[in-house]
Amino acid sequence: MANKLLSEMGLPKSIANIFTARNLLTAKDVLSLTEFEMMELLDVGFAEITSAVVRVSEIACPPYQTALSLLEQRIQNEYFAGHLPTRLKGLDEVLCGGIPFGVLTELVGPAGIGKTQFCMKLSLLASLPAKFGGLDGCVIYIDVESKFSSRRVIEMGVNSFPEIFHMEGMAQEMAGRILVLQPASLDEFTESLQQIKVSLLQHQVKLLVIDSMAALASGEFEQGPPRQRSLGWHISFIKSLAEFSRIPVVVTNQVRSQSRDEICQYYFQVQRRDDIIKDPTRFDSHLVPALGIHWAHAVSIRIVLEAKSGERFMKVAKSPISPPMVFPFNITSSGISLLRDVGVEMTGPQINAIQNQGHDDIINFGSEGLQ
Amino acid sequence: MDMEVWRLRISATQRGKLISAGYTSLSSLSSVSPSDLARDLQISENDASEILKAASHCGRLDNSDQSHAIVTGAQTAWDMLHEEDLSRRITTSCADLDNILGGGINCKEVTEIGGVPGIGKTQFGIQLAVNVQIPVDFGGLGGKAIYIDTEGSFMVERALQIAESCVEDMLEYQEFVRKKFQACQVQMQPKDFLKNIFYFRVCSYTEQIAVINYLEKFISEHKDVKVVIVDSVTFHFRQDFDDMALRTRLLSGLALKLMKLAKNCSLAVVLLNQVTTKYSDGSFHLTLALGDSWSHACTNRVILYWNGNERYAYIDKSPSLRSASAPYSVTGKGIRGSASNSKRIKMT
Known part of the structure; x- marks a missing residue:
């Protein structure tokens, strides 16, 4: 809409010609100038400029919908009213049915906690036929860290849906629906994103997984602000992909340890800062998501995976549709599963903290379990 | 002559x-x-x-x-006071916060609400879009809402949940009032609330400017719009700008138009903003995004933050209210008073 041509907006001839003469051709060109700048540039009176801007704005403005029609559309046109069920009963309940279509869902946690396991399970679920509760479509899996394992996906399938996977040829068909891309650099990733945009609509792609976003960024740049800016384009591009093809997008994020001078507070909280620094317990195993605050604003749902005193926990840390909930989980041969379907509601910023205590034990235990 | x-x-x-x-x-x-x-x-x-x-x-x-008649179009302070008394406020559903805001979000003003990811900005946006519709009989404005979504974070399921709780609360109130006189009748269904939220999905800063230019006409066709929510004002202006001077000019133009709209149509404008980190005095601070010149653009600025285990809202800037903070919580029903506070009330 921003690039709509002025010549097709039915402006009065006289002013349309002036716009063309000054090389203002699209709605974007006009709306990027203030009214006064335009009066200078075009040498036209204020009234004419305002009425032209009103006209251009009206046409460039996207159409509105009522929230009700939005809701009805989703219920009518989409599987599970626009959700990919995770088959983790408790999680599906708090997320109103599963991973929502059209937005970014982030999994963040320390290495080995189960992010990739979760992603692979979701890929499997999305590829299942609709009568078995899947989305019956292709999955694009961008595997930045080369961690995707087809063997593991099929193992999960055989263990969680034996009735499907023991059918002749089904394993091949299901696994054939998962397309794995392994970009080696940020540039390659950028390129494949642009290709994906086209193929999402042509093929029946029902899920996009990026594992992991942080690896892409950290491979190329030093820590700090330049890195975040460099991902700015990707963030908005991925968001728009999710939205216009109405598919769920799942993205993983790594963790890093927080440095001491980094605790961030508002200036009006400053007096309390000293107390915090003196309190050394806060810094024990204090991890933060590798991609910073700009990224965090862009994801709609953040699920933190963490380890605490030998147990794994899954926390719905940011979600516009559910209260902050925590579930214990483990990883079995059939993939990720919740130990209890009734979550515990958490209060306070603890929901955002990422613990990694006694994690080694679990990983060892976990890999034994897998063998 | x-x-x-x-x-x-x-x-x-x-x-x-x-x-x-x-x-x-x-x-x-x-x-x-x-x-x-x-x-x-x-x-x-x-x-x-x-x-x-x-x-x-x-x-x-x-x-x-x-x-x-010294200046045409001017208004005396006394008349303004009278008008302020008349203008209604939109409740936030959190009594403590309403108190420090002087009754709720003020119509005719531009209020900015900012905070870290997950603190509840979008929740506030949706809550206000529902609360503005509370009928006059129930102490509301009986208005409609425009929701301008730049991030795709509006969740219609959540709006439905909040509307359902709002209807429940109204029914409860009706029970309470009926004992005295039979005046109020809850006639609104949760779906009616959704019908009165006009949702614009905006995908570039050009569209964002276009919508805001177009609002005046839209509102003249859809009377009763009493709140315009922009969630968030930041997103597109944070991504694709190299020319910071242009960004500042466009943003301040935007802010002026919204202020004019708030005054002329006597409605509340609520802008949600993201936070960023700023390095000063040898350490990093959190601050609302879009820079220093933007911080002058809004009439009121409310910052949401974590204080210990509770969510707080802090009035950072307001010409008429004093700086204060109040706890709130985000529950299944929407924005509510802080949980520990209500316990305290129950005990006494």
């Missing part, structure tokens, strides 16, 4: 005719009938009455300004 007719909104030819016929002051037009004027000017009676209408409109403006 004073040529008052220059101020009339009429075409140049008719003005010429008026002057050559000797009608130069407004008072000379005040006692003439349309037919007389038509004869004197040799124009149709219709045109004559149009001129008289324009003249009387102009005269009325003059009269109303006579008490303080």
Whole structure:
């Protein structure tokens, strides 16, 4: 809409010609100038400029919908009213049915906690036929860290849906629906994103997984602000992909340890800062998501995976549709599963903290379990 | 001689005719009938009455300004006070926060709400879009909402949940009131709430500017809009800008238009903003995004933050309210008072 041509907006001839003469051709060109700048540039009176801007704005403005029609559309046109069920009963309940279509869902946690396991399970679920509760479509899996394992996906399938996977040829068909891309650099990733945009609509792609976003960024740049800016384009591009093809997008994020001078507070909280620094317990195993605050604003749902005193926990840390909930989980041969379907509601910023205590034990235990 | 007719909104030819016929002051037009004027000017009676209408409109403006005619269009502080008392506020559903805001989000003003990811900005946006619709009988505004979504974070499921709880609360209130008199009747269903939220999905900063330019017309066609929520004002302006000076100009233009809209249509404008980190005095601080010049753009600024285990809202800037903070919580029903606070109330 921003690039709509002025010549097709039915402006009065006289002013349309002036716009063309000054090389203002699209709605974007006009709306990027203030009214006064335009009066200078075009040498036209204020009234004419305002009425032209009103006209251009009206046409460039996207159409509105009522929230009700939005809701009805989703219920009518989409599987599970626009959700990919995770088959983790408790999680599906708090997320109103599963991973929502059209937005970014982030999994963040320390290495080995189960992010990739979760992603692979979701890929499997999305590829299942609709009568078995899947989305019956292709999955694009961008595997930045080369961690995707087809063997593991099929193992999960055989263990969680034996009735499907023991059918002749089904394993091949299901696994054939998962397309794995392994970009080696940020540039390659950028390129494949642009290709994906086209193929999402042509093929029946029902899920996009990026594992992991942080690896892409950290491979190329030093820590700090330049890195975040460099991902700015990707963030908005991925968001728009999710939205216009109405598919769920799942993205993983790594963790890093927080440095001491980094605790961030508002200036009006400053007096309390000293107390915090003196309190050394806060810094024990204090991890933060590798991609910073700009990224965090862009994801709609953040699920933190963490380890605490030998147990794994899954926390719905940011979600516009559910209260902050925590579930214990483990990883079995059939993939990720919740130990209890009734979550515990958490209060306070603890929901955002990422613990990694006694994690080694679990990983060892976990890999034994897998063998 | 004073040529008052220059101020009339009429075409140049008719003005010429008026002057050559000797009608130069407004008072000379005040006692003439349309037919007389038509004869004197040799124009149709219709045109004559149009001129008289324009003249009387102009005269009325003059009269109303006579008490303080130093500057046209000005308003005395006393009148403003009276108007402020009349203007309604939108409750946030959190009593403590309403208290420090002087009753809720004020109509006719631009209020900015910012905070870290997950603190509840979008929750506030959706809550206000629902609360603005609470009927007048229940102490609300009975208005409608415009939700401008730049991030795709509006969740219609959540809006439905919040609307359902709002209806429940109203039913409860009705029970409570019925004991005294049978006045209020809850007639709104949760789906009616959703019907009155006009949702614009905006995908670039150009579209964002376009929508805001278009709002005035849209609101004139959809009366009763009492709140405009922009969630978030930041997103597109944070991504694709190299020219920071241009960004500042566009943003301040945007802010001015929204302020004008808030005044003219007497509605509340709520802008949600993201946070960023800023390095000063040897350490990093959190601060709302879009830079220092933007921080002048809004009338009120509320920052949401974590204080220990509770969510707090802090009034960072307001011309009429003093800085204060209040706890709130985000529950299944929406924004509510802080949990620990309500426990305290129950105990006493």
